[in-house]
Amino acid sequence: MDEPALIRSALEGDLNAFNRLVIEYQETAFNVALRMMGDVPSAEDAAQTAFISAYKNLRQYRGGSFRAWVLRMVTNACYDELRRQKRRPTISLDGDDDGEGEPMEETGWAADPNAVDPQSDMEKADLEHAIQHCLDRLPEDFRAVVILADIEGLDYEEIARTAGTPLGTIKSRLARARFKLRDCLKAFEELLPSRYRLINEDIE
Amino acid sequence: MNPQVSDRDREQLSALLDSHLPEKERTELERRIAINPELQKEWKQLQRLKAALRSLPRHKIRRSYTLSPGSVPVRKTSPFLLPLRLVSGLASAALVILLAFDATVIMRSVSIGAAAPAAASEAMMAERAADQNTGEIIQWVTPTLEIFGKGGGPPPSTDENSTNMAVPAEPQFEAPLYAEPPTAESQVSNAPPSEPPAEATPEAFAEDSPILGIPAPEDQGKVLEYELKDAVSQTASNQVFRPAAEIFLLLLAISTAVTAVVLGRRK
Numbered sequence: 109m110d111e112p113a114l115i116r117s118a119l120e121g122d123l124n125a126f127n128r129l130v131i132e133y134q135e136t137a138f139n140v141a142l143r144m145m146g147d148v149p150s151a152e153d154a155a156q157t158a159f160i161s162a163y164k165n166l167r168q169y170r171g172g173s174f175r176a177w178v179l180r181m182v183t184n185a186c187y188d189e190l191r192r193q194k195r196r197p198t199i200s201l202d203g204d205d206d207g208e209g210e211p212m213e214e215t216g217w218a219a220d221p222n223a224v225d226p227q228s229d230m231e232k233a234d235l236e237h238a239i240q241h242c243l244d245r246l247p248e249d250f251r252a253v254v255i256l257a258d259i260e261g262l263d264y265e266e267i268a269r270t271a272g273t274p275l276g277t278i279k280s281r282l283a284r285a286r287f288k289l290r291d292c293l294k295a296f297e298e299l300l301p302s303r304y305r306l307i308n309e310d311i312e
Numbered sequence: 313m314n315p316q317v318s319d320r321d322r323e324q325l326s327a328l329l330d331s332h333l334p335e336k337e338r339t340e341l342e343r344r345i346a347i348n349p350e351l352q353k354e355w356k357q358l359q360r361l362k363a364a365l366r367s368l369p370r371h372k373i374r375r376s377y378t379l380s381p382g383s384v385p386v387r388k389t390s391p392f393l394l395p396l397r398l399v400s401g402l403a404s405a406a407l408v409i410l411l412a413f414d415a416t417v418i419m420r421s422v423s424i425g426a427a428a429p430a431a432a433s434e435a436m437m438a439e440r441a442a443d444q445n446t447g448e449i450i451q452w453v454t455p456t457l458e459i460f461g462k463g464g465g466p467p468p469s470t471d472e473n474s475t476n477m478a479v480p481a482e483p484q485f486e487a488p489l490y491a492e493p494p495t496a497e498s499q500v501s502n503a504p505p506s507e508p509p510a511e512a513t514p515e516a517f518a519e520d521s522p523i524l525g526i527p528a529p530e531d532q533g534k535v536l537e538y539e540l541k542d543a544v545s546q547t548a549s550n551q552v553f554r555p556a557a558e559i560f561l562l563l564l565a566i567s568t569a570v571t572a573v574v575l576g577r578r579k
Binding site for chain 2: 123126127130131134135137138139142148152155156159160163164167232235236239254257258259261263264279280282283284286287289290293
């Protein structure tokens with residue numbers, strides 16, 4: 109994929125060229141939004157909003173990592189959606205008491221089709237639930253940094269571009285986010301698979 | 313939180329986890345981890361945390377996020393965009409050239425103005441040195457009959473008894489410009505000569521004199537008039553045309569650039 113050529117074509121009004129970029133980054137965008145928002149419908153809305161915003165603001169792209177630029181749109185869309193939810197909290201009509209829409213553990217479509225060990229599946233689901241619970245309790249900018257670094261695997265420079273923050277701030281923010289997350293996950297020790305337990309006999 | 317591990321230590325551990333620690337700091341931290349059990353514990357917990365986060369499944373999307381023409385305004389490039397940008401660029405370039413030319417002229421006039429007094433001073437010193445041999449400075453008054461005639465003032469009198477400047481020039485003797493105590497020699501030589509030098513006619517002098525290098529008296533007025541006419545008309549046209557051209561180019565460049573930006577931003 110010749111990314112710069114697609115961006116140039118998209119700037120000239122070629123929607124198909126832009127859609128090829130969307131196809132390239134939509135899964136990453138959705139996963140980041142899902143970790144930021146914590147539920148599938150909000151993540152889908154944020155991802156869609158982010159791509160519309162990216163198309164409208166494509167002229168503001170000044171080179172560099174296009175992935176980082178798209179993810180900036182995604183995190184901004186998530187911040188907006190989270191603020192909107194705080195202003196107008198919604199109550200689910202289907203009895204979901206936390207009011208956060210479709211929770212991730214119910215997303216059967218997301219389960220690994222090749223998995224054959226139910227015990228392993230349950231452990232993975234518990235781990236994911238525990239991590240998401242702790243991510244939701246992090247401040248939004250800490251959450252974004254730890255998602256981008258540790259879940260999506262972006263390097264510091266890309267995270268700095270995505271967050272629009274200096275590299276030094278990213279480093280300290282990431283350190284603090286990791287240790288906050290660790291402290292939160294200690295409460296889920298019994299639920300976590302033994303290899304991910306943070307308090308362990310070989311550590312102790 | 314472990315009180316034995318500082319925030320600085322945690323930040324370094326986090327950077328070490330991402331291999332973002334400078335070599336010297338990394339070596340030092342690894343040494344400390346090896347001997348400090350608390351730091352070692354924090355380090356292992358951090359490694360497990362990262363492994364747990366990396367193990368999270370990537371969720372597949374349920375639908376595509378591609379945009380349809382109906383969902384976003386289709387961006388059409390205006391056909392006038394390219395010509396507008398071209399005109400704007402050319403106008404800007406012409407303006408820059410014109411301003412650069414103006415700047416060069418100004419710089420040149422400033423440098424000439426600065427050099428002139430020095431040159432004049434040098435020439436004067438040289439003359440003085442030459443005159444010291446004779447100890448006198450002779451200055452001829454230039455006949456200016458024609459100049460006055462063309463200048464619009466009252467016509468000079470032709471009366472021979474009149475003391476008008478049109479009287480054929482006589483050498484006048486003056487003291488040297490730079491006052492020095494007169495010597496006996498100079499006092500003698502400063503005495504007026506009985507006759508002007510034979511070759512010191514006004515015409516001959518006018519040809520040789522760098523200061524009064526004016527053509528023959530009958531041509532003086534004409535030449536001055538033509539030169540004045542040319543200079544005045546050229547200066548006047550420059551003073552009117554060039555600023556007008558610069559303002560026009562500036563306005564053209566700005567207006568076309570703004571129009572191009574507005575057209576480019578239209579969705």
